[in-house]
Amino acid sequence: MVNSKRLVDTFIELVQIDSETKHEGNFQAFLKTRFQTLGLEVKEDDTMSKTGFGANNLVCRLPATTDADAIFFSCHVDTVTPGVGIKPQVKDDIIYSDGTTILAADDKAGIAIMLETIQLINENNTPHGTLEFVLSVGEESGLIGIKAFDMSALTANYGFVLDTGGPVGSITVGSPTHAGLEIEILGTAAHSGIEPEKGISALEIAAKAISQMKLGRIDVETTANIGIIEGGTATNIVMEHVRMVAEVRSINSESCEAQIQHMKGLFEKTTAEMGGAITIKVDMKYGGYHFDAETNVVKIATKAMAELGMTANHETSGGGSDANIFNEQGKETTNLSIGYEKIHTVHEYIPIRELEKATALAYEIVKQVASD
Structure with a gap:
């Protein structure tokens, strides 16, 4: 036919x-x-x-x-x-x-x-x-x-x-429901060779938070990934700013939201503990x-x-x-x-x-x- x-x-x-x-x-x-x-x-x-x-x-x-x-x-x-x-x-x-x-x-x-x-x-x-x-x-x-x-x-x-x-x-x-996250962490710049103690590394904040984070295959329905990390201006400056772009996907919308809150919570808690500042934007790409x-x-x-x-x-x-x-x-x-x-x-x-x-x-x- x-x-x-x-x-x-x-x-x-x-x-x-x-x-x-x-x-x-x-x-x-x-x-x-x-x-x-x-x-x-x-x-x-x-x-x-x-x-x-x-x-x-x-x-x-x-x-x-x-x-x-x-x-x-x-x-x-x-x-x-x-x-x-x-x-x-x-x-x-x-x-x-x-x-x-x-x-x-x-x-x-x-x-x-x-x-x-x-x-x-x-x-x-x-x-x-x-x-x-x-x-x-x-x-x-x-x-x-x-x-x-x-x-x-x-x-x-x-x-x-x-x-x-x-x-x-x-x-x-x-x-899946698909959410995008943009995370910006602000630390304090300092000369890394002369007075690193006066700096707060945005990268260290991010690393500590991520080390505690569930990423990859979360369960049969849910995945999470940080795909972009960028920041820093020179090797002799304690990194003041880090920007990250991440995503969460899940067939279950409640699981998607739970993973978003898990990631946000760790970033915010760690940033506060280490004396930095943070902004997180969540963009729901589609349901x-x-x-x-x-x-x-x-x-x-x-x-x-x-x-x-x-x-x-x-x-x-x-x-x-x-x-x-x-x-x-x-x-x-x-x-x-x-x-x-x-x-x-x-x-x-x-x-x-x-x-x-x-x-x-x-x-x-x-x-x-x-x-x-």
């Missing part, structure tokens, strides 16, 4: 249009025209002024032919670097870059799947409820585009993000979600996979995606694997067979929802 040549040609065309994060404008304009050509109503929001990114978000709507539920599919249009001048290569039914750039299957494979699914629906007069296709900017820069998106622009109350790696068949049933086998979007995707002879794999992710923001804003959403591998590297690739399977799955989801 899937037109493999057309699908591959579309994907290859898409990845050759540059759209590194913050520079999505030309690609978004191309997509606006492409979706309109396929008969969809395209609406563009006005979030560029808020995000500072290279384009607005798009919602492309295919009107219903039945009274079935409205659903949406979502992909992001931006890529990581190096993503300029991508030259896709096909070898042994696998698509690679030429090794000097990423391939941008993350997430242009998802967009190719969207376009092919729409063409299959049109060609086969497939009955469907309202179908909405969300194209967001700035996902690779912290889900910036979808955070600024007005969810009231969607008719659908649930949907599917096409943006997870690995073989087709995985359904993301859990994703988590957790589904079970009876959650509607999970049931739909699982049933569609069974219809295609696939075995569904329910997975919990340690990372976030636009699906986190949809769920946070009341739109039940899971993230489906679409077959790409080794993303964010110049070794990224996608097997053509996985691209075909992911398209067949999206099309089957449309049919399943229409038949219920």
Whole structure:
């Protein structure tokens, strides 16, 4: 049913249009025209002024032919670097870059799947409820585009993000709450060779606090990491200032908060004991979600996979995606694997067979929802 040549040609065309994060404008304009050509109503929001990114978000709507539920599919249009001048290569039914750039299957494979699914629906007069296709900017820069998106622009109350790696068949049933922490410790500068006793080392304060801290894998649901430590101006000055950037992730929001308080408490207690000063900023990046086998979007995707002879794999992710923001804003959403591998590297690739399977799955989801 899937037109493999057309699908591959579309994907290859898409990845050759540059759209590194913050520079999505030309690609978004191309997509606006492409979706309109396929008969969809395209609406563009006005979030560029808020995000500072290279384009607005798009919602492309295919009107219903039945009274079935409205659903949406979502992909992001931006890529990581190096993503300029991508030259896709096909070898042994696998698509690679030429090794000097990423391939941008993350997430242009998802967009190719969207376009092919729409063409299959049109060609086969497939009955469907309202179908909405969300194209967001700035996902690779912290889900910036979808955070600024007005969810009231969607008719659908649930949907599917096409943006997870690995073989087709995985359904993301859990994703963590993610918090960022910025910690600044202020000590007292002094000449380290003449009068170090008069100094208070911000680095020593940080080291003492961290030595007592639970980090890494906290439990099966929770992780914590300090990824950046910077400070100091010279070897002969007791370090006056240290800045650290950390994160906490947990499938359980209460565990996430408990870990944040654990880290804050140790930093604050140690700083006070050693005579320094401290400021800690906590930024909740996004909320988590957790589904079970009876959650509607999970049931739909699982049933569609069974219809295609696939075995569904329910997975919990340690990372976030636009699906986190949809769920946070009341739109039940899971993230489906679409077959790409080794993303964010110049070794990224996608097997053509996985691209075909992911398209067949999206099309089957449309049919399943229409038949219920």
